[in-house]
Every structure is written in structure tokens, then in C-alpha cells.
Amino acid sequence: MMTEKMKAIVLTKPCKADELTTTKVSIPKVKPGYDLIKIKALGVNESEVTSRKGESDPDFQFPRILEIEGAGVIAETCKNSKFKVGQKVITMMGGMGRSLDGSYAKYTLVKEENIIPFESDLDCSIIGALPEMLQTAYGSLSQGLHIKKDDTLLVRGGSSTVGLTAAILAHHMGAKVITTTRNEKKLAKMKELGIDYPVLDDKQFKQTVKKIAPTGxxxxxxxxxxxxxxxxxxxxxxxxxxxxxxxxxxxxTLDNFSPFMITTGVFLTSYAGKY
Structure with missing residues (x-):
């Protein structure tokens, strides 16, 4: 059992990115159904940015170690674990970095059902940035939108990691994809990546989309x-x-929201993930 301290970034209040500092905290103790992961790499997601700024979901609590995903190796297992020490894994956990401590640390404790083994020649610095991005993009398309071949899909915020991933996935699923960005360089990059219809979010945005999809x-x-x-x-x-x-x-959120603000005949749903 590990008893020494570890380095971690512990958020105690809203702050700027350059105000984040490391501190020494106790390594989490293994418990039934949970394994300890030594973190090698992780991504930076919008959820961490909003949490750092103090703009996160209501379930967020200070102090907190941020980050909802990561890649690394199993450092210690619980009794009857299906994993082995040294095994390469990725993780993404509901509540991780919000109501539970995340992976802005040398070690993180994760429920076994949220640990995924992998064997790949890709470096952990690449693998560690994939779980949240891929899960959110694919989940939104398959569960939130039930995307199918020949659908015309508008991705608002298409230059974000989730937006770009969703656009590429939808394209390979047979959809016609329109993506948006306010940045000319990002627009050029979208074209380079083969996005069907990259659109600049400017004063002509609405007219441009209507030319691509006249019936909506x-x-x-x-x-x-x-x-x-x-x-x-x-x-x-x-x-x-x-x-x-x-x-x-x-x-x-929106103050004074009314259902009548929703376009007649258009279904509004959401996707928050289930993991």
C-alpha cells in the first residue's frame, strides 16, 4: 500500500491558468472496486477551464483536483481486480474533477468500470487526450441526435475538439456536415481536414447555411x-x-426561459454523457 505524498494541482478557489500551483497531498487509498492509476498524460477540456474560472456545474466543490480523463498505468489494485499492476489504461469518470478528485496529480483513484485497458504504439500524450473528446462527440451523434446517412448536420462550435471530432465522425457516418468558426485560420484547417462545409460565423452565416440546406x-x-x-x-x-x-x-442557462422560444416542430435534447 502506498503511503507517501504525491504532487497535485489542487484548486481552492477560482483563478487564472498561470495561478495554478502544485502542492503535496496524500496518495489516494485503494478501496473495493477502485484501482489506483499512475497518470502519464491527460487532456485539457472545457470543463476544467470553466471549473478553474468558477463557472462550473452546481455539483463542483472546492478544494478539488481537476481533470476528468487521463492515461497511465495501474499502480495498485483492489482485491479481485480485473487489472494488473503496470497495465496501460485510460480513464474517464463521471464526477471526476468535479465532485471527485481528478487526474491533475501523479496518481488518481478510479472506479474499475471507468478504466479501459489499451495496447497501442501511440504515446500516452495522445491517448490521454482522447476519452472525453471521443465519448462526447460520438455520444452526442449517436444518442443525442441519432445521426444517420444523408442527414445534414450543423455543428455550432465546429473548431472545438468535440466539434471537430463530431464533424469528422459524422462525415464518415454518411452525413453532410456544416461546421462553424469565427477564425479564418481555423476555417482553412477545417477545409484541409476535409470537412464538407466549413462556414465562417459572420453576418452572412444564416444566409450561407440556407444556401447549403435550403429546406433546413x-x-x-x-x-x-x-x-x-x-x-x-x-x-x-x-x-x-x-x-x-x-x-x-x-x-x-437562460433567465426567463419559455418553451415557446423553441422553434415549432424542432426537438430539443441534450447530451451530458453516461460514464
Whole structure:
């Protein structure tokens, strides 16, 4: 059993990125159903950024070790664990980095059902950034939108990691994909990656989308938030689905919301993941 201390970034209050510092804390103790992972690499997600700024979900509590995903090796196992010490794994856990301590640390304790073994020649620095991005993108498409071949999909916030991943996945699933960005360089990158219709989010945005989809889009993946949600829903056809998955613009909620703000005949759903 490990008893020494470990380095971790412990968030005690909202702060700027350059104000984050490491401290020494106790290594989590293994318990039934949980294994200890030595973290080798991790991604930086929007959820960590909003938590650091103090703009996170209501279940977030200080002090907290951030980060909901990571890649590493099993350092210690619980009794009857299905994993072995030294085994390469990735993890993504509901509540991790929010109501539970995450992987901005040398070690993190994770429930076994949220540990995935992997064998790959890819470096952990690549593997560690994949779980949240892939799970959110694929889950939004398959469960939130039920995307299918020949659908026209509008991805609002298409230059984000989830947006770009969702766009590429949807393209390979046979959908016609429209993505948005406010940045000319990112627009060029989208074209380079083979996105069907990269669109600049400017004053002509609505007209541009209507030229691509004159009768309206079939599906909308909303990643920017309430600041663009209803504008995007107005571009959808009758019977279309809009999936609210993220709020890159920072607006997760809306004061004085009324159901009548939703476009008639367009279904509004959400995807928060189940893991």
C-alpha cells in the first residue's frame, strides 16, 4: 500500500491558468472496486477551464483536483481486480474533477468500470487526450441526435475538439456536415481536414447555411450555448433534432426561459454523457 505524498494541482478557489500551483497531498487509498492509476498524460477540456474560472456545474466543490480523463498505468489494485499492476489504461469518470478528485496529480483513484485497458504504439500524450473528446462527440451523434446517412448536420462550435471530432465522425457516418468558426485560420484547417462545409460565423452565416440546406438542416449539435441555440434551431427543418452538448460561449442557462422560444416542430435534447 502506498503511503507517501504525491504532487497535485489542487484548486481552492477560482483563478487564472498561470495561478495554478502544485502542492503535496496524500496518495489516494485503494478501496473495493477502485484501482489506483499512475497518470502519464491527460487532456485539457472545457470543463476544467470553466471549473478553474468558477463557472462550473452546481455539483463542483472546492478544494478539488481537476481533470476528468487521463492515461497511465495501474499502480495498485483492489482485491479481485480485473487489472494488473503496470497495465496501460485510460480513464474517464463521471464526477471526476468535479465532485471527485481528478487526474491533475501523479496518481488518481478510479472506479474499475471507468478504466479501459489499451495496447497501442501511440504515446500516452495522445491517448490521454482522447476519452472525453471521443465519448462526447460520438455520444452526442449517436444518442443525442441519432445521426444517420444523408442527414445534414450543423455543428455550432465546429473548431472545438468535440466539434471537430463530431464533424469528422459524422462525415464518415454518411452525413453532410456544416461546421462553424469565427477564425479564418481555423476555417482553412477545417477545409484541409476535409470537412464538407466549413462556414465562417459572420453576418452572412444564416444566409450561407440556407444556401447549403435550403429546406433546413436535419440535425444541430449545439456546442456554443444559449447565445446561439435559438438562432441555430431556426435553421432546422420540421422534425429536426437539436442536441445541446456544450456552452463554449459560457452561457449554460437562460433567465426567463419559455418553451415557446423553441422553434415549432424542432426537438430539443441534450447530451451530458453516461460514464
Amino acid at each position: 438542416v436535419d440535425k444541430v449539435l449545439e456546442l456554443v450555448g444559449f447565445s446561439t441555440l435559438f438562432k441555430d434551431m431556426s435553421l432546422a427543418k420540421q422534425g429536426a433534432y437539436t442536441c445541446f452538448t456544450g456552452a463554449l460561449g459560457g452561457q449554460w
